[in-house]
Amino acid sequence: MSNYVAKVQVQLKASVFDPQGHAVEQALHSLGHGGVRRVRMGKSMEVHLEAADEQSATAQVRQMCETVLCNPVMETFSFTLEIEKNGDEVDPVGQLAEIAQGRQNRT
Amino acid sequence: MKWAVVVFPGSNCDEDAVLAVTQVTGDSVDKVWYTQRDLSGYDAVILPGGFSYGDYLRSGAIARFSPVLAGVQEMATAGKLVLGICNGFQVLTEAGLLPGALLRNDHLQFRCEMTPLEVMSNASPFLADYKIGEVIQVPIAHGEGRYYADEQTLDQLVASNRVGVRYLRNPNGSLRNIAGVLNEAGNVFGLMPHPERAVADWMGSSDGRRVFLSMKRFVESQPVTRKGDEKVASLGDRTQTVEVGQSHGN
Numbered sequence: 475m476s477n478y479v480a481k482v483q484v485q486l487k488a489s490v491f492d493p494q495g496h497a498v499e500q501a502l503h504s505l506g507h508g509g510v511r512r513v514r515m516g517k518s519m520e521v522h523l524e525a526a527d528e529q530s531a532t533a534q535v536r537q538m539c540e541t542v543l544c545n546p547v548m549e550t551f552s553f554t555l556e557i558e559k560n561g562d563e564v565d566p567v568g569q570l571a572e573i574a575q576g577r578q579n580r581t
Numbered sequence: 582m583k584w585a586v587v588v589f590p591g592s593n594c595d596e597d598a599v600l601a602v603t604q605v606t607g608d609s610v611d612k613v614w615y616t617q618r619d620l621s622g623y624d625a626v627i628l629p630g631g632f633s634y635g636d637y638l639r640s641g642a643i644a645r646f647s648p649v650l651a652g653v654q655e656m657a658t659a660g661k662l663v664l665g666i667c668n669g670f671q672v673l674t675e676a677g678l679l680p681g682a683l684l685r686n687d688h689l690q691f692r693c694e695m696t697p698l699e700v701m702s703n704a705s706p707f708l709a710d711y712k713i714g715e716v717i718q719v720p721i722a723h724g725e726g727r728y729y730a731d732e733q734t735l736d737q738l739v740a741s742n743r744v745g746v747r748y749l750r751n752p753n754g755s756l757r758n759i760a761g762v763l764n765e766a767g768n769v770f771g772l773m774p775h776p777e778r779a780v781a782d783w784m785g786s787s788d789g790r791r792v793f794l795s796m797k798r799f800v801e802s803q804p805v806t807r808k809g810d811e812k813v814a815s816l817g818d819r820t821q822t823v824e825v826g827q828s829h830g831n
Contacts, residue, residue: 493686493688493754497689542638547680547681547729
């Protein structure tokens with residue numbers, strides 16, 4: 475068993491209006507950052523977990539995202555996985571980034 | 582008729598719902614703690630407003646995994662009545678019992694005000710006592726009530742008369758002004774406005790009363806006897822209780 479850290483990012487789907495992002499975008503414009511075209515807010519979460527291997531950790535985190543961390547009606551998620559050694563020390567485990575598009579598969 | 586009002590950690594309109602039901606219908610109501618798994622003894626369950634689990638992650642996202650939701654799911658499947666108000670509506674969408682999702686209001690403000698609603702469909706047990714097109718006054722109190730679903734789902738909801746009520750003055754950016762939706766079978770209804778806060782003239786409106794009266798009328802006109810009832814209606818009794826246009830059995 476190894477310890478992993480999954481860094482999960484949840485974003486509203488592109489088709490969903492993001493009023494927080496819009497407000498921040500306006501603020502940036504008013505501060506003179508005229509080049510800002512769009513701001514989208516999201517949520518980031520760190521999930522620290524123990525798993526047998528990378529595949530298992532990836533599968534578990536994916537399942538967490540699909541069932542709890544992300545609502546596929548309005549959000550999408552992506553995550554990266556790293557090996558956690560002692561405390562905060564981490565090693566990236568290659569390119570394990572996962573992306574899943576939200577689907578409206580629940581009625 | 583037996584009513585249940587679910588109480589989650591963070592619910593705060595549970596007492597309002599209990600008082601509305603008892604005062605409008607005269608029935609007794611049980612407050613059911615979120616850890617209770619079995620709701621088989623109830624005809625109707627209300628998921629009240631509030632901030633279950635502090636709205637952490639997303640509103641309703643954690644409450645949907647509590648044990649009581651399994652009981653709610655069973656009631657929905659069995660054709661019993663499930664009413665979600667405000668946070669209860671959010672929980673029902675998170676649980677997949679109703680389509681769509683409720684997002685942060687488009688103007689980012691919390692809105693607490695009387696709101697005119699138009700009744701779009703009276704085919705369900707929740708709105709049977711209203712006329713289609715009727716305008717009713719019901720208060721809202723939410724910061725995350727912007728109804729969202731993809732275009733295909735919205736078209737389906739409208740086409741199948743599953744939009745129960747819509748806003749005449751959209752307070753939150755809800756798509757198609759949707760304030761409340763029904764499931765396909767018509768026995769699960771969720772809405773952001775609070776009918777339980779509009780049941781007496783001194784509240785500013787008593788237009789919400791008929792939601793509870795409609796539910797009561799529906800349940801009490803059902804010819805089916807509940808499992809566990811000691812007195813089983815004879816065939817003769819049953820024909821008397823069935824009104825014209827009603828179907829037997831399911």
